[in-house]
Each structure stands twice: as C-alpha cells, then as structure tokens.
Amino acid sequence: MPPTRRKITKKKNVTIDNMSISAIKKKIHDTERSLRRENLTAKVQVDSERKLKAYKLILIDKKIVSEEKKMSTKYRKVKYFDRVKTDRAIRKAEKQLLEVKDQQEKDDTLKKLFDLQVDQNYILHFPKGRKYLALYPTSNGDDSDMIAKRNEIKDLIKKAMKKNDFDSLNRQSREEIRAKVLRKMEKDKKKKKSIVRKNESSQADRTNKIITDDGFFGTDNVNDCK
Template identity: 35%
Template sequence: MPSAPKAKHSHRRRHDPTAAGTSASTSASGSGSGPKGSKPKPIEQRDGSGVPGISKLKASIRQTKRFLAKENLEPGLRIQTQRRLTALEADLAHAEKRNIEKKNGGKYHMVKFFERQKLLRIIKRLQKAIQHDEADSTSAQGKGKAQKGVRDAETQLHQARVMLNYILHFPNEQKYISLFPPTTGGELPEGDKKTPLPPHLDPGNASPADPSDARRLEILRRIEGMMERKEISATPEKEGRGDKVDVDVALAGAKSQQVGKAKDAQPDEEDDFFENE
C-alpha cells in the first residue's frame, strides 16, 4: 500500500497584522518629519535676538499683504493682521540692521584695533607728560611754562579720550570713518616715532568741507556731549566700553529732553517766575 504523500510545509512568512501596523505607523510618523535636518529650528534658537532670517521675514510679509488684499475680510481679523504686518516689518528692519552691523564689525575690526592701540599709547604718553610738568610747576624756575604745558596736555588728553570713545561707540550700521591717516599695510608705527593726536577736535577744524570729515566731527561732538552728561565713561582707557550706546539715539533723546525743558521754561502770561536760560 503506497504511503500517503507528506504534507508540504509552507515556508512562506505569515502576515503579522501587528507588525504591519507597527511598520505603517512608523512610516506614517516618518513621512511627516521629512528628510533629516529639514525641520526648521525654533525661532528662539536661530540667533541671539530671537528674530528669524531676512528671507523668511520677507516671505511672511508678502503672505500677510496678500491676505490683507482680500475683499470682505472681517474687521477684527483685518486689524489683527495689520498688527502682525507691523510687527513683521519691525522685525525685518531689526534683522537688516543686525546683518549690516555684523558685516561692518568684521570689515572694520582691524582698523579700529590699530587706532585704539594708537590712542591708548597717546593717552599714556600724555598722562606721563602731565605728571612731569606738574612736578616742574612746583619749582619757581619755569613754573609758568610748566603750567601751560599741563593745560595743553590735559586738553589733548580729553580729546584723546573722546576719540577713544568714538572708536568704542561708533555706530556699526554705518561705514567707519577713520581717525588716523592710512598707513602702509595698516601697521602700527615704530616705538621711537610718536604718533601725533589727530586735530579733529581743534577749534580751527569747526566746519570741514569734506562730508566724511563733517560726519566724523559730528559724531565726535556727540560723544563729547555724552561724556559730559556721564552717559558713557570719561576714562575709557580704564573702564573700557561698557554697554555700547547708540550715538544717534542718544542724540535724539538729548534733543527731546532739551525741547521738553524749553517748553517747561517758557513763562506763563500771568507768571514770570520761570525764565529762559
């Protein structure tokens, strides 16, 4: 009697619905994430200011303007969108200013470094000259000459400190205007050569014809006024820059305060107690 044929065992892998569900969920979750590294970073991680990039801000502004151009937009939604547009435009202006400051900071870094070193040496030299002349002024011989030397050195020391603050607080969003004439290769002068203090703050240099010279003098005068008002250090060679002050903003604030004081100082019709200075 022939034996019954043996049943063939199927080696085909059985379908596991659980495994299929797991793989499906995995692929579904992976499909949403996209390619590795394509997920944008949160806004607070993009830079120190928390403002997204310029291209993204411009795209958001275009999209917001297209949305505002729609007809029959609800008044409440329109007001909300206009506020968003205003905020986006402010962020864009801030981002563009930040990019310019970063670019100029790297571009003029070496020039500012060399000029800062020159001024520090000039300040040190003037301080020594003041000490020397003060010692000579105590003697009867040559007293008047020594006192005049002290006054001249103190004037130059003040000007050198103003120029040092000029370098430390120059607006980075603007092209830097050098204090010293350009040297070959931008190298510092040799030790036996005394670098003269630039005459930018001399009384005879009150109205330079060149626009760059006029702008430099304008910023120097602003810096000098900020030092007098104690908004920035009067001895920057000791204290450093501290918190950088926006020169243009500081000037606008000072002008507004002067206007406010002038208005408060105007005499009333029936009261002549207040007088304009």
C-alpha cells in the same frame, strides 16, 4: 551586541524673534496675499493687519541689527589700528603728566590727554550706521571734507562725555540706521511695483499682438467664404 539607542535631538523652538530676515519677509508676503482674498471676515482681516504690522516692525529691527553688524565687520580692522595707536598715546601722555613740573606744560599735557580720551570714545561710540572715518588715515589725511566730518562727530562725543550720556548718542545712531533702512525698503518697494507694472504691460502687449495677428483667426480670405 546590545542595540544602540538613537539619540533624540530636540527641535529648536522657532519664534518670530529668532526667525531670519528672509523668513520674516516670507511671512509678510503670505500675510499680504491672504489680505487680498475676498470674503474675509472682519476679525480675520483685523488679526492679519495686526500681524502684518508686527512683522514689518520686527523686520525693520532685524535689518537695523544686520546693518550694524555689517558696518562693524567692515571697519573692524581700521578701528583696531586706531585703538592701538590711541591707547599707546594715552599711556605716553599719562606717563608724561607724572613727570612734568612746569604748570604750562602740565596744562598742555592735560589738554592732549583729554583730546586722546575724545578719540578713544570716538572709536567706541562712532555712529554705527555711518562709514567709519579713521583717526589715522593712510591716505587723504588732509582732505578738508573728511576733517570736517570727523570734527563734527568729535563734537557730539565731547557733548556726550560732558553729560556722561552715551546712551542718547547710541539711540541717535540707531535712528539714523532706521531712516536708512526705511529709505531702502521704500526704494525696493517702488522698484518691485515698477517691475510688476512692466511685466503686466509686456504681457498685455503680447496678448494684443496675438489677437491682432493676421493668422490668428486663420488665413482664409473673405472672398473664400463666398
């Protein structure tokens, strides 16, 4: 029986762009630690600071993509039901437009059709970093706050439709996510510093307790030394 050849699989070329968020965080941690070393040459320090800045920018971009995916997955089913109902209503309005003869009824149908097209774009271009507000909610449908927020986004959609420019709307949405990510990163940074300070304080208290403990230097009294 001829010997079987072992299949050689090529290792995937890992670059900073296809690294996971946790891997990039480790890179940032390692780089920050290396910058705290003493006697760093000017060249090494500049290179390390440049790398650190690049790592942080890539981390932010990856967190933005991750947040978009999370929100997209979370509201996928709600958007699906909205899209089905809206598409059905559009087909019905288009059919009705072909059948109406009265001008006033035709104008009303055209307005209804435009509103439905706004709803269609609302579903497609809803800001990815925000909680999706259903067009056909099963509860709290009459909530004035929800209605106001929906109308606010619909106004943005109408402006984008008028200019035929959804790219700027998507960029604005991404900037909202970026600001959200940066706020969370800053919050996590402050929390981490607080934990470090708390641990250092606890360690100092334990050390002081050991030093001031009566039995630390022995139990002999001064009189015993006479």
